[in-house]
Amino acid sequence: MEIDAAALKPKGFFQQVETDKFSLRLCMSGGTMDTTYVRKAIEIAEKYGDSVIHLTSRQQIEIPSISDVNVEAVLKMIADENISTFIGGPRVRTVLACLGASVCKFGQIETSGLAREIHKLYFGQELPAKLKIAITGCQNNCVRVEANDIGIRGVGHGYLFYFGGCFGREIRIGKTILPVLKDKKDVLKVIEAAVAFFKTNANKGERLGKLLERVGIEPFKKHLESVL
Ligand code: SF4
Numbered sequence: 679m680e681i682d683a684a685a686l687k688p689k690g691f692f693q694q695v696e697t698d699k700f701s702l703r704l705c706m707s708g709g710t711m712d713t714t715y716v717r718k719a720i721e722i723a724e725k726y727g728d729s730v731i732h733l734t735s736r737q738q739i740e741i742p743s744i745s746d747v748n749v750e751a752v753l754k755m756i757a758d759e760n761i762s763t764f765i766g767g768p769r770v771r772t773v774l775a776c777l778g779a780s781v782c783k784f785g786q787i788e789t790s791g792l793a794r795e796i797h798k799l800y801f802g803q804e805l806p807a808k809l810k811i812a813i814t815g816c817q818n819n820c821v822r823v824e825a826n827d828i829g830i831r832g833v834g835h836g837y838l839f840y841f842g843g844c845f846g847r848e849i850r851i852g853k854t855i856l857p858v859l860k861d862k863k864d865v866l867k868v869i870e871a872a873v874a875f876f877k878t879n880a881n882k883g884e885r886l887g888k889l890l891e892r893v894g895i896e897p898f899k900k901h902l903e904s905v906l
Contacts, residue, residue, distance in 0.1 A: 681746045690763025691749060694742065700749060701732075701742040703764030704756075707797035708790040709737055709775035709821070718759050726752050736810075737774055738764060768883070770800040770809045770873070778815035779832065785815035786832030792862065796869060806880035809873065810844070824852040827886040828872055836860045839868060841898070842887030850887040855899045859906075867905045875901050 683693040683700075691700040704719060719739045723731050728743040744752055756763060765771070773796045776782065778789025793813050800811075812826040816833075823829025825845035829852050831838045836858035843852030859865055872886075875898055880889045890898055 681749065686749065687766065689753065690765075691744070698746045699742070700744045700746065701740055702727075702744055702752060703734065704739045704741070705762040705764050705772055705801075706738065707773050707775075707801065708794040709777060710790055711739070715761065718755075718761060722752055722755060736772055738772060765802045766808075768805050768807050770803045770805065770811070772801065773797040774810075774812035774821045774826070776814050776820040778813070782815055784818055786835050787813075787815055787830075787837060789813045789815045789832070792830075792865070795866070799866075800869070800873060803873070805873070805877055807883050807885050809876060809886065811869070825849075826852065827876075828852075828869065830865065833858050837862070837865045839865075841872065842885075842890045844885050844887055848885075850885075852887070853890075853895070855895060856902060856906075864906055868902050871902050871905045872898075 686700065690703045692703065694701055706715065719731060719741060723729055723741045726744045726748040727741045730742065732740040732742060734740050773793040775789040775793035778787060779785030780788050780790065796811060809828070810826040811828045812821045812823045813830045814821045814823045814832065819831060823831050824840045824843045826843050829840035829843060831840070838854060838858045839856050840852030841855055842850060844850045856868065876886050876889065879893060
């Protein structure tokens with residue numbers, strides 16, 4: 679059976695070392711998974727994979743070893759169940775979150791709901807390069823926010839932003855530019871402004887940290903301050 683691996687990638691299927699097998703990445707946000715979603719992932723893994731599930735470093739479920747002959751059946755299953763799959767490429771990626779103040783006693787801010795809100799607004803939006811966002815509830819920093827293009831950490835029941843981080847082929851630690859924000863509405867305004875600045879100014883493939891190195895922090899800082 680001839681299968682177009684490149685066409686399957688945007689649908690969440692990644693061709694494995696064995697070229698007739700695919701690993702399916704599902705998408706979720708906010709750092710938690712609904713149990714019905716987990717059950718469905720288990721069902722796919724047991725029916726079409728090797729009965730194993732991988733949990734990725736970006737809080738996603740990945741189901742390896744789906745045979746190419748079963749891809750169509752899995753696509754139908756995820757469409758019927760309205761399950762979202764991973765989106766890669768130059769887009770806003772899944773928003774990470776720890777459990778935050780609604781569950782964790784150390785939490786200074788609520789994280790999951792905010793991550794879902796941001797995810798709903800921006801996930802999959804086309805940009806010059808990928809943009810990763812993460813939210814952590816306190817100084818323990820369970821989701822390593824400085825390793826993301828936009829990170830938010832709970833500090834004294836407020837929100838501290840980090841900008842320009844990445845962790846992969848290149849490693850860059852995100853920087854703080856703004857004071858701690860107390861109002862969630864301001865957080866959403868800053869994210870909107872940061873995404874817009876990135877969209878307008880970044881070159882193709884240029885991550886936010888590289889853009890800020892090229893144009894300098896000041897124009898970005900001024901742009902963010904203008905919405906507060
Ligand atoms: S970062 Fe803080 S609030 Fe979030 S899970 Fe870790 S300890 Fe809890």
